Amino acid sequence: MSKYDLSQDLKRITSTTMADIVELRLREYLKKKSFKPGDPLPKELELAEALGVSRNVVREALSRLRMLGMIESKKKRGMILARPDILGAFERVLDPLIIDKDTLQDIFELRLVLEIGLADLLYIRKTDKDIEELEHIAKNEVRTESSFRIKNEIAFHGKLYEISGNDTLKRFQNMLLPIFGYVVASEKEFRSGKVTHSDLVEILKKGNKEDFRQGMLEHLKPHFDKLEKTETTDTLTD
Amino acid sequence: MSKYDLSQDLKRITSTTMADIVELRLREYLKKKSFKPGDPLPKELELAEALGVSRNVVREALSRLRMLGMIESKKKRGMILARPDILGAFERVLDPLIIDKDTLQDIFELRLVLEIGLADLLYIRKTDKDIEELEHIAKNEVRTESSFRIKNEIAFHGKLYEISGNDTLKRFQNMLLPIFGYVVASEKEFRSGKVTHSDLVEILKKGNKEDFRQGMLEHLKPHFDKLEKTETTDTLTD
DNA sequence: TTTGTAAATATGTTCTACATAACTAATTAT
DNA sequence: ATAATTAGTTATGTAGAACATATTTACAAA
DSSP states (O other): OOSSOHHHHSOOOOOOOHHHHHHHHHHHHHHHTTOOTTOBOOOHHHHHHHHTSOHHHHHHHHHHHHHTTSEEEETTTEEEEOOOOHHHHHHHHOOTTTSOHHHHHHHHHHHHHHHHHTHHHHHHHOOHHHHHHHHHHHHHHHTSOGGGHHHHHHHHHHHHHHHTTOHHHHHHHHHHHHHHHHHHHTSSSOOOOSSOHHHHHHHHHHSOHHHHHHHHHHHTHHHHHHHHHHHHTOOOOO | OOSSOHHHHSOOOOOOOHHHHHHHHHHHHHHHTTOOTTOBOOOHHHHHHHHTSOHHHHHHHHHHHHHTTSEEEETTTEEEEOOOOHHHHHHHHOOTTTSOHHHHHHHHHHHHHHHHHTHHHHHHHOOHHHHHHHHHHHHHHHTSOGGGHHHHHHHHHHHHHHHTTOHHHHHHHHHHHHHHHHHHHTSSSOOOOSSOHHHHHHHHHHSOHHHHHHHHHHHTHHHHHHHHHHHHTOOOOO
């Protein structure tokens, strides 16, 4: 490491293009005018003229907003403000092959945090039908070969998120799946704690929140152990 | 309602534009060729020719990737694959004024889940200095007027995320702040559980993970109670 | 009232042209 | 010969015009 962390102090020169500015302006405009979903936006040419740029630039900016789901546009009717899909933007960048190692680790930790913290929602919203389905998944799992275990792992934990009744959370988890798969696949062997899925279902049926959290903690323990281990041998990466 | 629910059976026609396709193709291309950060990309004209579209369309797609931080481009040197900032894309859409009510609620729940699940990371990574800082924040808070309490609330919980040692998580929380603030502001009065910030620090010093989780649960209890309450009166929104 | 047709219009797409910044090479000066 | 200056090349950034296409609107016909 050099004496001064230059990349920290000197913030990178970002050649701001017109498209960047227009994107920002449009976002401000939408907010300021407090557009609601369904409201029509000005036409491209009007925007271009008002902003003093070419229609091309406006289109680049609009293309970005459209990608984020903030606007929709139809051939003649013009553009309307849509209700943006928060996670939609996220999904596009979430590719384990591109994300750097540190962030990958961060996200994996995030999963552990989520699953432990999930207990409260589960106990508020679980139904008998949910328990049945969980039981079914857990039962199925015992007699399957090891190659399918990851699939079952996903099914079980996915169902938990579903029970949480939080759509955003569920989608978030679904989005992170490829990353979890990637991290797990990079481990030598499939790790599983002493508490099995069947055990967790049993707790969900008869035990309370704290029991479940304790069980989940035990179930995920190998991962946490790995964390504590890497913690001590941690060095300055990058 | 008509005899048949058309909008359910006939899935909406989504007019996929060239820019959408090109964006997808480029993403596939980057993945397939396993580009690494810093690697140069083909020129715009080459891409346009290879894909059989105009340079404009390619530019729209590139503009999107550039916004997501996946690529950087300089005047002559061409474009290079950058290490994408996962959360960068997220920040742009996260505006409490645009997000619909249900999602807002989802995100607020997400916060509760995170703070409860955080305990494990905290006990792995906390240092004496961290505790000191937390103590300082908590102590400061007692003698400030109510108008500053939200600010202190943010400072304290923010510090917790910081202690987690998970940069992504920390940034995530920082990103969600305006939303939390929005939700809290919409409540009639500022709710706080029986366990104060000072209590939490005390637990962090002397207690174990489970104690802390229990304490946090109690601290956030008003929010959870509100959840359980809205749960029973929940009707079909939308 | 319903159906079919024509005009109008805003987005989608292409093409051309030029500006600009940055790299390369050639030229000049010391 | 080396350094400095200059000119040329190149890829992105921006502008503008033109046409294609889908969809609304209006009007006409059955």
